[in-house]
Amino acid sequence: xxxxxxxxxxxxxxxxxxxxxxxxxxxxxxxxxxxxxxxxxxxxxxxxxxxxxxxxxxxxxxxxxxxxxxxxxxxxxxxxxxxxxxxxxxxxxxxxxxxxxxxxxxxxxxxxxxxxxxxxxxxxxxxxxxxxxxxxxxxxxxxxxxxxxxxxxxxxxxxxxxxxxxxxxxxxxxxxxxxxxxxxxxxxxxxxxxxxxxxxxxxxxxxxx
Numbered sequence: 784x785x786x787x788x789x790x791x792x793x794x795x796x797x798x799x800x801x802x803x804x805x806x807x808x809x810x811x812x813x814x815x816x817x818x819x820x821x822x823x824x825x826x827x828x829x830x831x832x833x834x835x836x837x838x839x840x841x842x843x844x845x846x847x848x849x850x851x852x853x854x855x856x857x858x859x860x861x862x863x864x865x866x867x868x869x870x871x872x873x874x875x876x877x878x879x880x881x882x883x884x885x886x887x888x889x890x891x892x893x894x895x896x897x898x899x900x901x902x903x904x905x906x907x908x909x910x911x912x913x914x915x916x917x918x919x920x921x922x923x924x925x926x927x928x929x930x931x932x933x934x935x936x937x938x939x940x941x942x943x944x945x946x947x948x949x950x951x952x953x954x955x956x957x958x959x960x961x962x963x964x965x966x967x968x969x970x971x972x973x974x975x976x977x978x979x980x981x982x983x984x985x986x987x988x989x990x991x992x
Contacts, residue, residue, distance in 0.1 A: 785883055788867065808841070813839065880966070891955050907933075
């Protein structure tokens with residue numbers, strides 16, 4: 784589990800693509816500082832398992848589902864990525880529950896600089912829109928953020944200077960895509976409600992017959 788508090792900006796040093804998978808190597812000294820093979824590290828919000836590492840870099844396999852659902856397939860050597868190690872049991876919970884299971888990608892629609900922050904409008908696909916609430920939590924490229932505005936087909940987040948400087952979101956331009964993960968609690972509530980409605984309908988049909 785992660786909390787969406789990015790620890791460092793890593794750099795992609797290698798991306799070897801196969802037919803249905805890829806092998807990604809990232810330079811991330813802090814991420815490697817206490818990692819071991821088998822540990823989880825989030826790269827732009829995607830939970831990956833370390834397969835090999837040294838003092839500066841770690842390598843992870845990326846399966847087809849992850850390549851299809853995230854922006855990792857579009858990474859190039861030299862690209863910066865958000866890095867977060869899995870949260871230790873005695874760690875500080877600074878963000879919200881982030882699983883590293885990206886739901887989809889979303890395009891940056893608009894950026895509006897303010898006096899002390901910058902508002903970023905991001906596409907909100909219909910498939911995940913019911914899981915997003917005003918003032919609720921959202922993870923974009925693995926960064927824990929609060930939804931500051933919500934409209935038809937979009938959401939907005941307000942980024943403070945520290946977030947702009949310490950994460951890849953500071954450099955995302957209009958038209959680029961980011962990884963989006965909704966709040967896991969919203970997913971469970973939506974699933975529970977859908978299951979309840981289906982069960983009630985089945986019971987109603989049974990009584991009618």
